[in-house]
Amino acid sequence: MIKSSRGCCGAEELAEVKEAFEYGYFGLAYKTNEFEQELGNYLGTNRFVITVSTGTNALHLALDTIGIKEGDEVIMPSFTFVATAQAVVMCGGKPVFCEVNPVTFLIDVEDVKKKITNHTKAIIPVHYAGRPCDMDALMRIKEETGIRIVEDAAHAFGTYYEGKKIGSFGDITCFSFDSIKVMTCGEGGAIVTDDSLFDDLSRQKRLLGIDRKTMHVKDWKKRSWVYDVPTLGYRYHMSNINAAIGLAQIKKVDKFIERRRELCHLYDWELRDVAGIETMPDEYDTITPFMYVIRVKAGRRNKLKDYLMEHDIESGVSYIPCHHFSLFQGNVNLPITDAIYEEILCLPMHYGLSDNDVQEVAGRIWEFFGSEGVYDTEI
Numbered sequence: 474m475i476k477s478s479r480g481c482c483g484a485e486e487l488a489e490v491k492e493a494f495e496y497g498y499f500g501l502a503y504k505t506n507e508f509e510q511e512l513g514n515y516l517g518t519n520r521f522v523i524t525v526s527t528g529t530n531a532l533h534l535a536l537d538t539i540g541i542k543e544g545d546e547v548i549m550p551s552f553t554f555v556a557t558a559q560a561v562v563m564c565g566g567k568p569v570f571c572e573v574n575p576v577t578f579l580i581d582v583e584d585v586k587k588k589i590t591n592h593t594k595a596i597i598p599v600h601y602a603g604r605p606c607d608m609d610a611l612m613r614i615k616e617e618t619g620i621r622i623v624e625d626a627a628h629a630f631g632t633y634y635e636g637k638k639i640g641s642f643g644d645i646t647c648f649s650f651d652s653i654k655v656m657t658c659g660e661g662g663a664i665v666t667d668d669s670l671f672d673d674l675s676r677q678k679r680l681l682g683i684d685r686k687t688m689h690v691k692d693w694k695k696r697s698w699v700y701d702v703p704t705l706g707y708r709y710h711m712s713n714i715n716a717a718i719g720l721a722q723i724k725k726v727d728k729f730i731e732r733r734r735e736l737c738h739l740y741d742w743e744l745r746d747v748a749g750i751e752t753m754p755d756e757y758d759t760i761t762p763f764m765y766v767i768r769v770k771a772g773r774r775n776k777l778k779d780y781l782m783e784h785d786i787e788s789g790v791s792y793i794p795c796h797h798f799s800l801f802q803g804n805v806n807l808p809i810t811d812a813i814y815e816e817i818l819c820l821p822m823h824y825g826l827s828d829n830d831v832q833e834v835a836g837r838i839w840e841f842f843g844s845e846g847v848y849d850t851e852i
Contacts, residue, residue, distance in 0.1 A: 475834060477787040478653040481729065481824045482718065489717035496691075501680060502713035503691035504720060511723050512663055515631075518641040521672035523664045524711035524719075525679055528627045528649025531662035532560035532597075534709055535623050535645050538675040541566045541594055548588050549597035549625075550580050551794040551801075552810045557597055557625050558795040569593070570796050575809050576754065578602070578766075582610040589614075595621045600629035600639060602753070603655075603761040608634050608643055615644060623647065627662075628763035630655055631730050640665040650719060653823070655733065655761050656726040658719040661711050674704065682706030729824045733762045736826055740765050743835035749773060749842045764791060768816040773841075778818055780841050786834055789819040 493504055509522040516522075525531050541547060543565035549557055551570035558568040569588050572581040580598045596614065598606035606624075615622050626632075627649035629639045640646040645668070650661035664675060677684050685700035711719075734757040741752055744767070751768040769777050774790075781788050794814050796805040820834055 474785045474787060475821050475826070475830050476823070477789050477819060477821045479823045479825055480652045480654075480657040480659075481725075482657070482722070485721040485724070486718045489721045490714055493713045493717040496713065499712055499714050501710040502716075504713045504716040505711050506690075508658075508711070508716035508719045508723075509663070511720060512665070515723055515726070516638050516641045516665065518638075518665070520641065520665050520667045521669065523666075523672065523675050523679065524716065525662045525664065525709045526711055526715070527660055527709075528647065528651060528654075528662035529556040529560060530679075530707070530709040531647040531649070531664050532557060532623070532625060533563045534675055534679055534707070535647055535664050536560055536564045536566065536595060538671055538678060539595065539621050539623070539645070544592060545594040546590060546592040547595045547597060548585050548593060550599050550601075550810070551796045551805065551807055552578060552601070552792060552813060553599040553625065553795065554627070554792050555795055555798060556627075557599060558801060561597075562800075566594070567592075568795065568801065570794075570801075570805050570807060570810075572807055572809050573601075573813070575813065577604055578753075578813060579604060579606045580611075581809075582607050582614075585611075585614070589618065589620070593618075593620055595623050597623050597625050599625040600627075600632060602766055603628045603632050603763040604753075604756060605629060605632055605634035605639055605760065612643065621645065627654065629761055631726060631761040633759040644668075645671065650715075650722075655729050655763060656719070656722045658711065658715040658722070661715045661719060663711075677704050678706040679709040680706060681708060730761050732824050733822060734758065736822060736831055737762045737765055739828060739831045740820065740835065743832060744838060747835075747838060747842055750838070762822065764789075764819045765822045766791075766817055766819050768813070769818050770816065772815070774816055774818055777838065777841050781834070781837055784837050786837060787821065790814075790817060791819050 512522045541564040545566040547561045548569045561568045572584040578601045622644040624646040632639045646665045648663045650658040682702045682704040
């Protein structure tokens with residue numbers, strides 16, 4: 474089976490985890506603090522970095538910290554993983570779904586502007602497949618209206634926007650480090666911001682509202698047993714074990730990203746003349762390619778997906794738009810999003826993929842559509 478995605482861990486991660494085991498305390502401890510520092514170093518910023526247990530929790534904690542509550546509206550693309558919308562609902566807010574660009578699948582800023590009301594408190598741009606949204610336009614909205622911008626950068630760790638890494642600028646950026654992301658902690662996430670008040674409050678909220686700043690120190694004797702609980706909170710902190718994995722992974726992440734770029738270029742070459750599909754724009758040199766996405770024309774997406782699986786090739790559909798789910802159904806008209814959903818297929822993409830694997834996937838796609846790349850109605 475050629476898997477669609479997978480993590481890549483080895484001896485370095487085991488060595489870091491062994492050290493965490495020997496320390497004997499597996500919760501919020503010193504490696505969590507070290508990992509936050511390394512994340513800041515990688516992003517090239519002295520902004521505040523708050524690690525958490527999952528990317529979903531990063532989004533929820535960010536929205537909760539800025540005060541999203543019942544009656545508040547948060548504008549976001551429907552074309553995203555359901556976690557983005559669930560984080561809004563967890564705060565009591567209402568997701569307001571907007572369109573995406575038909576070529577890049579990124580948030581349509583003009584449609585965002587049309588959907589802003591007096592109840593709009595935040596906008597969540599999603600950096601789909603590692604491609605950055607128009608952050609200049611979104612930050613102008615923040616400056617003009619005061620609406621907070623909470624980036625869903627689950628796909629975009631290491632991506633550049635106008636020469637700056639996502640997370641090194643902007644308002645609030647949320648990352649995910651789950652098992653299939655470009656860099657993994659096993660499970661984990663992080664929030665990055667330059668808002669010092671946000672930093673203080675979110676650190677309390679990620680650990681049950683506890684205000685104790687010595688939880689992460691390595692020397693047990695310097696950890697205070699006295700603390701206050703000034704706010705509502707959750708159990709969202711990153712564990713010492715997950716941070717240990719992240720500390721090893723961040724040393725490899727540039728290598729992971731470079732290999733993904735090579736694989737995308739190879740896919741583009743192998744699929745360049747296949748009639749019946751479209752590939753996304755070649756922007757790989759400045760982004761972290763989280764997925765390789767094609768559009769399958771003439772209503773053939775599902776049959777191609779099944780055909781690949783018959784030949785032991787796993788593929789995915791990322792994503793089913795949120796407004797298609799029972800929880801979020803309503804009077805939503807998003808024809809561009811709906812058209813994209815009917816055609817997209819995500820081909821295998823991960824560091825462990827070989828050139829031969831890509832050629833095998835491409836060969837099966839050629840086989841499906843016919844050796845001349847012409848749509849075969851008999852398939």
